[in-house]
Amino acid sequence: MSVTLRQARQPEEGAPRGAGAAPPAVPGTGRPVLLGLTAAMLIGTALFWLPLGGVDMDAIGGHGLIAVLPVATLLGAAVLVLTFMATLALPRPHRLLLSVQIGILIMSLHGVTLALEPVARFSTVWQTAGFIEYVERTHTVSWFLDARFSTPGFFAFAAFVLKAVGQHDIEPVLRWAPPVTNLMYLLPYILILRVLRATWRAKWFAAWLFIAANWVGQDYLSPQAFAYLLYLYFLAILVNWFRHHDETTRRAGRRRGREPAERSGVLWRLYDWLFAAKDPGELPAPKVSLRDQRILLFLLFALLLVGTAAHQLTPFLMTAACGGLVLMRRCSLRGMPIIAGVVYAAWVSFMTVGYWAGRKNEIFGGLGKILTNFQQSTGGRIGNVDGDTQQIQYLRILIAAVIVVLAVAGLLRRRARGIDDRVALVLMLVPFASLGLQNYGGEIGLRIYFFMLPAACLLIAYLFFPAPFDAPAVRAPRVRPSGLARLRTGTRRHWPAVAAASVFALLMAGGFLTVRYGNEKYEQVRRSDVKAFDVMLDNYKTGVVGVVWLSAEDPNLAGGTPVMPWSYREWERFNYTAVIADRNNPGNIAQIVQTLKEQGPGGFFVTTRSHEDFQVLNSGLAADYGVRLRRALASSPEIATVFADRDAAVYRLKAPPADPVLPTPKPTGLGLRSSPWTPAGLIYLPVLLMVLLARELRRLRLFAGSPGTALSPADVRRRLLPLTVLAFPLLIAVVAVVIERFVFIK
Structure with a gap:
């Protein structure tokens, strides 16, 4: 036992x-x-x-x-x-x-x-x-x-x-x-x-x-x-x-009709280990005033709203953790x-x-x-x-x-x-x-x-x-060791x-x-890495800067961005185009030159030591690939060196084409879109949230009674029934609107 x-x-x-x-x-x-x-x-x-x-x-x-x-x-x-x-x-x-x-x-x-x-x-x-x-x-x-x-x-x-x-x-x-x-x-x-x-x-x-x-x-x-x-x-x-x-000792599992003295053997010991009476791993819950719980409930709701607006994965885990604790x-x-x-x-x-x-x-x-x-x-x-x-x-x-x-x-x-x-x-x-x-x-x-x-x-x-x-x-005793x-x-x-x-x-x-x-x-960032992007902005003050960078693999499969402090300011003024490296010939810069021409007067090629090290360690380029590439760029009659030191380098065409000149895009906000049911959803959603919050506030009030007047779970459910009945159709309507938007909006 x-x-x-x-x-x-x-x-x-x-x-x-x-x-x-x-x-x-x-x-x-x-x-x-x-x-x-x-x-x-x-x-x-x-x-x-x-x-x-x-x-x-x-x-x-x-x-x-x-x-x-x-x-x-x-x-x-x-x-x-x-x-x-x-x-x-x-x-x-x-x-x-x-x-x-x-x-x-x-x-x-x-x-x-x-x-x-x-x-x-x-x-x-x-x-x-x-x-x-x-x-x-x-x-x-x-x-x-x-x-x-x-x-x-x-x-x-x-x-x-x-x-x-x-x-x-x-x-x-x-x-x-x-x-x-x-x-x-x-x-x-x-x-x-x-x-x-x-x-x-x-x-x-x-x-x-x-x-x-x-x-x-x-x-x-x-x-x-x-x-x-x-x-x-x-x-x-x-x-x-x-x-x-x-949260007191959990009730023991089913006895299957046997007396405790008859429960012996490996299987019964395993059964007792899994389902027998256990003490909670948490201290007894403290008594909290109804006023404090209401304030904390609204604080939880605020944390949900802010967390949802801040990150795409964390609110899912907030929801799942809360659901697990409830279950x-x-x-x-x-x-x-x-x-x-x-x-x-x-x-x-x-x-x-x-x-x-x-x-x-x-x-x-x-x-x-x-x-x-x-x-x-x-x-x-x-x-x-x-x-x-x-x-x-x-x-x-x-x-x-x-x-x-x-x-x-x-x-x-x-x-x-x-x-x-x-x-x-x-x-x-x-x-x-x-x-x-x-x-x-x-x-x-x-x-x-x-x-x-x-x-x-x-x-x-x-x-x-x-x-x-x-x-x-x-x-302790009066005479203690020291x-x-x-x-x-x-x-x-x-x-x-x-x-x-x-x-x-x-x-x-x-x-x-x-x-x-x-x-x-390659995760360290050097001062010249940051300066390289400042140099591009200083040398092309209007329009979009077309940044060309080297990737050893298909950028759509390898992350799609350079390992650099890219767009750390004036985000909208940068556009990034990758050039696939010629593994056998670092001196082959024909693709780089062609891509710079496609970028127009705002085209720059940028490389840094950290980015080159990333390509070497993660994509298998030769250890001296960056050095040989820079040497080829610096000696090319079509390429001008805008900025170069040991840690970073920026190049552009000596005679860039006049076109294309891409205008700097204006802010567009969140890109909100509508569907036939969206107006109804915008009405149902806040009402549903208010009803659900009111239901939780009511639950807190019902459980805040004195120990002598404590309600049974059935009584609590009965008193919450009006708000439950009101919330259910609103919840169905909001879910329907969410699904309709995913189906309708392409």
């Missing part, structure tokens, strides 16, 4: 002091130990940062930054990891020291390039700057310039904030965004951790892992980073203030998944029509193709890449697989202790639902890993520290778990530095 957690802890929490064995005294931590840990932390920080000034960034190869980092820096990282784990081994939590250690971890892992590179890394970062600059300058968007203009919420918000604070140079913001963003991620994550039934070591280790395992590079200034922060706050509010108040009885807002789904479907149908009209096969062709989407986001990302770069890709897949396996092991270990971690289970599984959407440009696997990370880190922490609560402390002896006394019980977790932490920190910066040879 299984024993519940509640029964197991009765002697400790509810029994008189004389009943059972008294819990051991928890000694304090002497000042010398804390000073030693602080000194080790400072030494590790100095070892990590001081040698970075001598790093030769030009020596980076296919293995990325890890190959050129000084040994002292790597040693400093190890010291920082071990210092944090030693702090976890102390008898009680020292929150200030632990917080400072995690802050240093964030700066060291996510901010290391601040000491190595002169400008913000990652070319996509500069595209975000271009979106923000366009919105700030034009006060609108243009749907045909880029699909991301269909969800412009983040760009508008960032433009407003930058203008409000008077920050005209966005480059410092781009540089500091990764460490600041990861620090901001911790705030809602802490709110999620606080409701879980776990020891302080498990919670702090989960927070540490959440930083060390987040190597996917989605923390730069971007809609995804902003929406992910909203996603975490959305979950934190749900699990903190909208849980059921009857698993860890969220009392039963109507919130419907509200979220309506908001998401309406935004896609009405506000992104300029993008999906004419691209239905491209956008929706991946629906349901789970295996294909998974393959394209894993093995499909490796392709014909260089051997060293291929090893980095395989290591990323290995780390993701290890995270999943250890998370499952942590979940099973907790379940073996009679604990039902439903919140963690839902948040772990929900991201995998996005596999059925599309391959997301080959990145759906990375996004799944990114969104499951909060739950996975928690479950891995449970693998090492599975206890549901800390042993209660009693008054110094190292006191430390040994406090760590005797848990030092094996801390030691095992320390090994894993060291591997994670090393893995982070390897895979996060494994593509740094």
